[in-house]
Amino acid sequence: MKFKETLTDRHIEEQKILKKYPKIFKQASGKVTETCMCWGLDCGEGWYQLIDILCHQLQFDIDHNKQPQIEATQVKEKFGGLRFYTNGSTDRQDAMIDFAELVSQYTCERCGTMKDITQNKNGWIKTLCRKCRKEKK
C-alpha cells in the first residue's frame, strides 16, 4: 500500500472475502475506468456472509462441475436488495445469484439478522431489522 489508510472492521471483513475468492473477485484490483469492482463490496456488512456463501457455491461449482469461471463486475445494494453482476453467467450460476439476491431482501444489511426485517420506502428502500433501523436514526 502506497499511502497509509486506517482500515475499519468493515474493510477488513471486505478484504477477507475479496481475497478468499481471488478468481471471482479478480477485477477488485482493477482501475476505476475499467470496472465497478474497484469499489469493492458496495453494500452493508450484514450481507457479507451471504456473499461469502454465494461465492463459495459458485467457485465450488466452477471447480467441480466444469462451469465457466465467472468474474464479478459489480457488487452493490440497489432498491434494498443485493446486486451481483458478472461478466456472463450460465443459467445455473444465475439461479444461485438470483437466490442470494432474493435472500438479501430478507436480511438486515447492517447486522445480517433475518428476524424482524423491515423495508422502508420513504425515498429509498433499505432492508434493515427493526433494531438497526432505530439505531440508524
Ligand SMILES: [Zn+2]
Ligand atoms: Zn440489523
